[in-house]
Amino acid sequence: MEIPATIRKKMSLQKEMEVAFEAKDALDWADLVKVIPVEDVKIDENGQYASLKYP
Structure with missing residues (x-):
């Protein structure tokens, strides 16, 4: 990724x-x-699990 020219010049x-x-x-991971x-x-x-009960 390239840093925009305006930022490069300013810095x-x-x-x-x-x-x-x-x-x-x-x-925060907990919030996600x-x-x-x-x-x-x-x-x-x-x-195994019951696929009809737990789709």
């Missing part, structure tokens, strides 16, 4: 310079997974 970035980025507003519905599926001793 005086030159070719071959190394840059690092840090995300300040990273999403709490909206995923939980489904309780019973698996028998043979590793």
Whole structure:
């Protein structure tokens, strides 16, 4: 990915310079997974489940 020219000029970035980025507003994993519905599926001793009951 290329850094836009306006940002390169503002930061005086030159070719071959190394840059690092840090995300300040990273999403919290717990917030992401709490909206995923939980489904309780019973698996028998043979590793099978009732596909009609748990589609």
